[in-house]
Amino acid sequence: MKEMVITRFAPSPTGNLHIGGCRTLLYNWLFAKKYNGKLILRIEDTDLKRSTDAALQNILEGIKWLGLNWDDEIAYQSDNIHRHREIAFQLLKEGKAYKCYCTEEELIKMREEAIKKKKSSFYNNKWRDREPSEQDKNIKPVIRIKTPQGGKTEINDIVQGAVHFENEDLDDFIILRSDESPTYLLASAVDDHDMGITHIIRGDDHLNNAARQHHIFKAMSWKIPEYTHIPLIHSSDGTKLSKRDGALSISDYKSEGFLSKAILNYLLRLGWSYGDKEYFSEDEMIKYFDVKNIHKSPARLDNKKLLSINSYYLNAESEDTIIELISQSKGVGIPIENQEKIKLILEHVKTKSKTLNELIELIEYLLMEYPPIIDSDMMEVLNSEKIKLLEYFHRDLSSVKDWSIQEITHLFEKFTNDQNIKLIDIAKPLRVALTGRIVPTGIYELIYALGKEDTLTRISQHLYK
Ligand code: GLU
Secondary structure, eight states: OOOOOEEEEOOOTTSOOBHHHHHHHHHHHHHHHHTTOEEEEEEOOOOTTTOOHHHHHHHHHHHHHHTOOOEEEEEEGGGGHHHHHHHHHHHHHTTSEEEEOOOHHHHHHHHHHHHHTTOSOOOOOTTTTSOTTOOOTTSOOEEEEOOOSSSEEEEEETTTEEEEEEGGGTOOOEEEOTTSOBOHHHHHHHHHHHTTOOEEEEEGGGHHHHHHHHHHHHHTTOOOOEEEEEOOEEOTTSSBOOGGGSOOBHHHHHHTTOOHHHHHHHHHTSSBOOTTOOOOOHHHHHHHOOGGGBOSSOEEOOHHHHHHHHHHHHHHSOHHHHHHHHHHHHTSOOOHHHHHHHHHHHHHHHTTOSSHHHHHHHHGGGTSOSSOOOOGGGGGGGOHHHHHHHHHHHHHHHTOOSOSHHHHHHHHHHHHHHHTOOHHHHHHHHHHHHHSSOOOSOHHHHHHHHOHHHHHHHHHTTSOO
16 A cells, blocks of 8 residues: 655744745645645644744634644654654664864855855865864854865755755755754754655745755664655746735735635645636546646745636625625624625625625725715815715605616606716715715615615715704
8 A cells, every 4th residue: 555645734833824834835725635644634734933823823813714734643843852862872872973073253254265266165164174073162163064075975856856966066965953952954854854854845936955864864763755846936027925015914914805715726826727727616626636736936926816716706606605705704793684784785896895804895885884974085075065965866766756777767867867967976976975985886786785765774874964
């Protein structure tokens, strides 16, 4: 029987969960699901100075919001520090690692030397071949692993193919700092082994680390996991992604009114495709996803595309789901009576909104506590001339018998004719009187959903003052 697939998502809680991390998570999740395997969530929190609880919460909430899940308990890397140390000392004992007593000044010099010679590694192996008994009592040493001095290291990567690294460039890197804290390179490799990770799927900014970690696996005679290094996400102009490209953390996308389904679909196809297929259900994602089809070149973030996918999913959602989403977004329950009103114009406003926030803006007046508070800069719309028009409109609306879009349309046609005005002349003050601002909701639908009684009451608030 083949071994069980075990993948992992290993964020460092030093910042919010960002869009690139979400794609890595999604690919790991899909791969594990596809092969009935497991996905481990490992929080890489060994950098105690930079790890924060707020970042951790942001990551966990982001994963939950995306509707993705992990198997087993969350693994906190800091719980395994004793194990990382144990491995470092074992390598030391076996002569595969050594203590290095270099001072800060010596290291700075080595770095300067390396820059001059245009070398990518800098450590000059000063302590590599010393007798273990030799030491500098004034310095707390770090532990460095011995990497091969000549030749190349080959990493077989599913996306990148066979990638070769000159061993000379890898350096005898540090695995244990002088305070005995493990470095990322050691901690992550040890945990990957101990957790039985079979497949590592992560951003290709870690490809260099794979070459280094390879030597930890080799020194310990551990089986090397299968690697899939995904090209990073770039901004729309092909440069490195930055805050200027809009929202980057998943919590921002959420608060801007994106739907998790849309984000997942967008991320799925950002760097992977299945023919021309545009939209994938969860089952289809799992069925068709194949790491072999991950693109080799960096993906470009395209906010327009994301908006159009979001609008597709928003339009496809059922009335009840949208009401639930509105309620979650506002953080309040919506009374049944208001839900019914929203349902009357949902079809109409859905097609006009690309995000949930845009949709909420169009229906917010139906959620408002009566009477709506008029934005101060809107008060001038309600001048005495317009109030007079509202008064006539109130009178005509009172005599409407059937409540339908057709009847309302008819009312407006007759009213504008009688008053010899354009639709906007009455629609604008009505919008302000009914909603407190100028929402772009069609005026007929706006009134229709509000209902005759509420419309009359809201208008009368502004009359006879
Ligand atoms: N903790 C690393 C990061 O957040 C991920 C390391 C890995 O996937 O090996 O970039």
